[in-house]
Amino acid sequence: MVLFSNFERIVLKVGSALIAPDGKGCSPHKLFPIAQFIIECRSRGIEVVLVSSGSVAAGRQYFPKSNCNSIPMKKAMAAAGQSDMISTWDRLFDFPTCQILLTHGDLQDPERYQSVSSTIDKALSHGILPIVNENDTITTDELKVGDNDNLAAIVSAAVNADGLVLCTDVDGLYTGNPRIDKNAKLIPIVESITASLKGIDMSATNDVGTGGMATKVESAEKATAHGITTYIINGEKPDVFHSLLRDENPGTIFAPSQTPMSDRTHWLRHTTRSQGEFVVDKSGEQTVLDGIEDITSDQLLSVNGDFNTGDTVLIKSEDGKSLAKAITKRSSCLMTYLTEQDDPNQHAPIESVFEQEQVSLLK
Structure with a gap:
């Protein structure tokens, strides 16, 4: 397995529960250790693409007395919260960032998929940090990826990343839900993703994000099929980022396939509908x-x-x-x-x- 320090390009996914955990706007103090990790990666020559959820959660503060469950309201919250989320990230860095909003339609079409890849490549080559999110404001059911875990896996394949890091609020993949099952054990390494792993119930207990452990395992399956080492780590613990940079395993590592799919095959199998x-x-x-x-x-x-x-x-x-x-x-x-x-x-x-x-x- 390739050491983290030897990666040339990673995709880092950060969820809503870390960005805006209480529905009262973004939480810079929780994002600061993640930003420091990104800065350190770049200083070591590791390019970073950030996939950031949080627009809906960040925008919720502007609609305190509204029904937040309706689709139009969520789109309005996403529109209001997206600028808040991007500006929060931007303040944490002393280098430029760029915003890339995607729908599944951008990834389903081969020309637009290639355009996404080349745009991110060009931004990285000029020292700009790409910040990717699903375009919740305009997306429909037909054009929706659905969760940023799977979006991160698709983007990882599109930009030919070496590693995918999925930040969550637990230490990694467990044999059960550690919040309610005292016998649940952390699984440090996954060599292959089996049906039993997909069936592990680690249902999310917060109502901020749209994904859960199931989507992260699904994301890992897509990424590892392209030869991308995938990590699930606890983004609320600053020490895990130091562990990654020391080539230690702070959570769960999914080993990459020894026979990765070609770009074309991977796109057809894991991106198209x-x-x-x-x-x-x-x-x-x-x-x-x-x-x-x-x-x-x-x-x-x-x-x-x-x-x-x-x-x-x-x-x-x-x-x-x-x-x-x-x-x-x-x-x-x-x-x-x-x-x-x-x-x-x-x-x-x-x-x-x-x-x-x-x-x-x-x-």
């Missing part, structure tokens, strides 16, 4: 499992959903098993038409990038 489905027969299923990237319309049993050329679709077997994601070269309307043709000359190939996957890997 399926807009529709192709259900294939036994012949088509075998074609997919054999890694052949062409299936024809005579192997399709049904076409589900509404999608366009270039959209991501899910390839499923007759019994409902998810086989792969693919980039379709035909729209749903045309594919539905072609599957109904009896003339073999009308059978159309699907240009795809396939992964032999289980449903759990696609979620």
Whole structure:
């Protein structure tokens, strides 16, 4: 496993519970040790991309007598709190920062995804700290990443980071919820992410953030698949940052995959969302499992959903098993038409990038 001190670029994710823990604006005293860690990393030649939650939590102070649970109100709080959150970070540094607000639509589209990557690269090359957050003010359900843990993993892959550090309010991943289970044990190293690890219940007890330990494990799965070492640490304890810089393990380390996915495969598998489905027969299923990237319309049993050329679709077997994601070269309307043709000359190939996957890997 690569030592932290040997990393060249990391993504550091800080959650709302650290930034605005009481809903009364940002908390600079809690962020100061994190800022010092960022400064020290940069002094050692480690580039840092900061993924910062907190706009909604920071903006809550401006709406004290309002129903904070409505979607329009949360968007308004995000708009008001985003500037507060960015200015708080900015005051903690003596170098420039830049704000990058994203939606899932920016990451789903390959050109915009590449634009995000190149923008962050250029900022880092000029000594500017990129501060990334989901654009909660304008995002919709269709365009929402949902939590900044997964956003951090996607950004880590996009910028080819060596390490991902997820700050939370517990010491790491436990065998249970340490707040209520006295027998829960800290898991220091995770070599591979299993179904049992995903099922560990460490439900968040605060109502400030949107993520929890489950999203952090999901984020770690995405990052390690790209060869990125991932840490879950307690961001409320300043000593953990000193431990990282001493190449010690202050929480839970997720080991990176020994056979990382390519950028293209990782983007397709972990970033894109399926807009529709192709259900294939036994012949088509075998074609997919054999890694052949062409299936024809005579192997399709049904076409589900509404999608366009270039959209991501899910390839499923007759019994409902998810086989792969693919980039379709035909729209749903045309594919539905072609599957109904009896003339073999009308059978159309699907240009795809396939992964032999289980449903759990696609979620």
